Amino acid sequence: MVEKYDTVVIGAGPAGTAAASSLKAQGQKVAIVEEDLWGGTCPNRGCDPKKILYTAVEAKEQADLLAGQGLNTQSSIEWPDLMANKRNYTKQISPGTHESLKNNGIETITGHAQFVDQHTLEIGQQTIEAQNVIIATGLRPRILDIKGKEFLQTSNEFLDLDEMPESITILGGGYVAFELAGIASSAGAKVTLIHHNNRPLKAFPEKLVQTLCDQLSENGVEIILDQEITEIQKDSASYRVIGNDFDKKTDIVFAAVGRIANVDQLGLDQIGVEYSSKGVKVNEHLQSDVSHFYAVGDSAASPVPKLTPVAGFEANYVVDQILGDHKEIGYPLVPTIIFSLPKLSQVGVTAQQAEEDTDRYQVRTVNVEEWITYKRQHEKQPLVQLVIDQKQDQVVGAACLSMEADEMINYLRLLIKHEYSANEVSQTLFNYPTIASDIQYLY
Structure with a gap:
């Protein structure tokens, strides 16, 4: 028997869970599908665990600035202890989110969703139907298409490192690259950050970016600009990062070169929903080309930063749309931040x-x-x-x-x-x- 729902939400991150909970509270029959961690990227392997690591790093940096000014304690990062603290927080997120959704009367389905037609989707052997669909599957790290790309790690692996390596190379010049560089350097690693052009963090004022780069450099981070990386080679217990007239040995290599929308494996192209690596194409109502398909948060190709507060805002907006309020979306001012040093x-x-x-x-x-x-x-x-x-x-x-x-x-x-x-x-x-x-x- 095919179960029918008023709304099916694909993805149980901050946007998806907010939308599902609100619609259920308004009396809808709701199902939510998740194939990875319940709760999504932010609390499991994104902003929240990163902030836990950053809190210790920030305290160390402030103590270092006050050394000899009345504070004489020598501070250092004990990475295994810090990681244990992070894991103690994250281990409860996925099961806790799953249990909370079930307790609220929302049908939770674990597995990969694939659309059969504009109202029908399959999750493994289970088939369900939806009057409305909300796509909230988030983003995944982009991997450079270069020789040896299989040796590249991402922020997912960084946030779960058992030990901090002696040397780290980070490819990228955006938010994540600078955040990881600051954390790793403060934790004692020799960090090299490599960006393919001469303007990292291009959305931010150049003077402030240059000052940030100067301060990171003073603290031991090697920043290399205008360098295209063409290959990663495995060299016994280490790696070689190779570019044009460039060859560097390092213990581990992280790719922090952006993220792509996690919407390309849902079968959307078979049912008339247009998307790109930036997400599902949406209008001023966050609707796709198929009017009862909505996309929110990181899954939507909307003209705003991909941030957790934005995801929650869009989720609340789509709930109102489904319930009958058809005004166009209007975004508030959105502040952005890089938790660098x-x-x-x-x-x-x-x-x-x-x-x-x-x-x-x-x-x-x-x-x-x-x-x-x-x-x-x-x-x-x-x-x-x-x-x-x-x-x-x-x-x-x-x-x-x-x-x-x-x-x-x-x-x-x-x-x-x-x-x-x-x-x-x-x-x-x-x-x-x-x-x-x-x-x-x-x-």
Whole structure:
């Protein structure tokens, strides 16, 4: 007998579980299908476990900055203990998520989903039908198509290393590459980061990126730009990373060269759903070419960063769509952050965009090294960059490079959202000295 559902969700990550739970709460008959870890990438092998590793690294870096300033404890990363802490957290995620969904009355199906037609799908020997489908299968690491690619590891393996190798080579110049480089270097590895052009982290302001690269280099990370890697060779207990006039020996090689949408094995091309490596093609309602097929989070080729908060936002939006609210999606301001050493964050109008309209925008970069918030920690060259709409006297964009950047960008995002003028900010009182109280002096 073929079981029929109001909505079937493919993928049990943050977006999929949020959508399934909300629809069930509204009285729908819902099934959710997962072939890997329940809970998805973020809590199992992404942002959450990475943040656990980063927390220890951040504490070590702050202690190192205060060495000789009243703090004399010699700090070091004990990688096996840190990994045990990470695993103690992640081991509960998949079974806990699965159990929670079942307890909420959602049908959970483990296996690979394959569409037979626009309403029917098979999971192994099981066949089910859906009135609506939500695709939330996420992304997977992209592997370079080079000779010896079978020797490449990804962030999945990095986040589960039993021991930190003496030397690590990371291929890539994006978020993940810089985050892994900072963690590994602080944990004692000799790290080499190789990027194929001369502009890593191209979505962020060039001045702040260059400062980040300089600081990583000062801390022992070798950054090599404009180098195409053509081959990885296995050499007894190590590897050789080979490029044009380039040959480097290393203990392990990680590919951090982006991620691709995990939608190419669902049979979507057989039922008229268009997709690419960026995800399922969607309209302003997050619908695919087949109107009852929706895509959310990392699976959707939507024009916003692939982040967990965005996935949750899109999931809630699609729930409303299925329940009858047919307004077009409108995205709020989305801040982004790289948990590097130091952190790099950004929100709103970028410096690159501002440079295209200098009559309207002014870019102001402030070195806050002498401010008490940063001087007390002996931070090196922390920077805050503002994009100001000169006609409105309002901040419309911001970027931060510091160990406080994750929280500072959240405050600035609120100012941008609510269109505070410089005068209004100056009339707002915050606790002092804090990163919030610094804001009025940035204008």
